[in-house]
Amino acid sequence: MANVSLKSVEKKYDNGFQAVHGIDLDIHDGEFMVFVGPSGCAKSTTLRMIAGLESITDGEIRIGERVVNDLPPKDRGIAMVFQNYALYPHKTVFDNMAFGLKMQKKSKEEIRQAVEEAAEKLEITDLLDRKPKEMSGGQRQRVAVGRAIVRKPDVFLFDEPLSNLDAKLRVSMRVKIAQLHQRLKEEGNPATMIYVTHDQTEALTLGDRICVLNKGEIMQVDTPANLYNYPANKFVAGFIGSPSMNLVKTVIRKSDAGLFVELAPGVKCFIPRAKQVLLQEQIDQAVYFGIRPEHISLANDSDTVNTVEGMLTVVENMGNEKYLYFKVGDNELIARVNDQTITTADIGCTMRFNLNTEACHIFDVENEKNLTIIQG
Template structure:
């Protein structure tokens, strides 16, 4: 096992396009780090630079105590699992998993031991004689992971390995990969565009956008304490409500004006944003902090219900008035009497809101 240290990494292509903008990141020994962000944010490019599959324009990458910039992929102590699994179709599962060990000219009994140990961990013992075309998508994915395990790498790299699976199987494989990490105690770097995957699997998450790191933290810290508007809007499903607003003074308190509504902020929030009175801001609040329960010290907004999505134990209610469109997360029992097209009073619990600077988009309410 080993840590991975990325310092000032840049990637500039021959046409001048700069994909990665001098990022710094440390992945701790034995940590499960997830790189997450929208398509085109350079998360896969960053992973491929760690693997040695992309050249580094500037900066350094260290694995353990060794700078690996000029070391070929096979000598970096890494194993990579790709999105399309990259299995050899003419080989059996056993042969696919043993292939890299044969290239190293390991003794046959040692190869057999490693393959069968990996097969046992991944529940592949019954399919070792089959070829990839005879396997389900989940089994192929596990073979690809098994091929990485047998190499006993210092670092595992995963590039969106679950994206080709159906929704139910993805959930199952997320659990299996998390359990595998706990069992192997290996350093893992995992790339995904799916923030639900990131939240459920990562010890820490690195949120990326346009080749830059927006925030690195634990899943819960990212969710509750986003440092900027991008992280706030990207992490969470359904997404945080974020609208333009203005900070004003109202009845000796600090309030935010959104649309035609004036919301008086709790003193704990107001004291942190008082230097921005009179300025435009971004106002954010998560759907679960908008509901029908008035517990005191809450603000009320009326709106027409546009759509109700019943999700089982909860419902997502999309409502709007002349100037605002917001989403609320309501307990399903409470949402039974709500009807689309009808007006309803919704309660905003502002102790949980976030205020972002309009220009820098940094969170000024933490």
């Protein structure tokens, strides 16, 4: 059991590239923490520094009570699972899983027990005699996880462990990893897990908390629900959620009816009262207006305020719902609707949409911070 704490951690690679700019992060004992962010944002670098596979150039990393800055990987109480399983091709599943324990000179009986226990957890007991090439990608990945489990690490580190698998297998392995975390907790041996992915669905479904990274800096650390509902800045707002939040650069204006933004000349959207009080300094200033696709619907005749006319440009049928792309002036927006009537034949038509601005966000144009967070 161990918490992991990073204080002002920096990484400058030998070629002079500064990959990590002073990261502060406390990962709780037994927590499932996900690192998410676009390619090159330093997810792997950060994970590898925690593992000890990469040195840090400044700051401090603690695992449990120990500062591990200068501790080799094998002494850190961690086990890492990579994207490319890295199994020994000529060894059986049993021997692959047993290898680390053999190196630690554990007794045969102890090794057998640990391997069987882990195999049972991952439902690969039937595969213990097979070689890696005789298994599917998902089965191999489970062996790679099994090899980490047998070592009973305090901290599991996963670097995109599922990205080699097809979409369906990814989902089932994702569930397995979540169950493993839950089961270890129920058995009284909670393990801290740090999981790197660029897949936001994986992040949202697995993480107790998610750390969103961009260009070697932390953008926000919070629960999946809070990241989604209260994104701290424009980056997180645009990164978390699919399809992405609509973001329009516009200006806050004041009228007798309250504050509003224009999505196109003369197309007004009024900001809810509770958020207006937070925007008094932004009047006549440029801002980004953000609204999620699910908060835009097809307007009814009874909708009179915050309706906009838009020209339909694309219809994406997702089966249970549709994504409607439409243009309001120069801005293209996406609505996520449950509608049986609209088809690609309607492309080019002008339709009325209703914006539920209660759920809108306003971001500062300079520092891109969310100005409208009212956390209840």
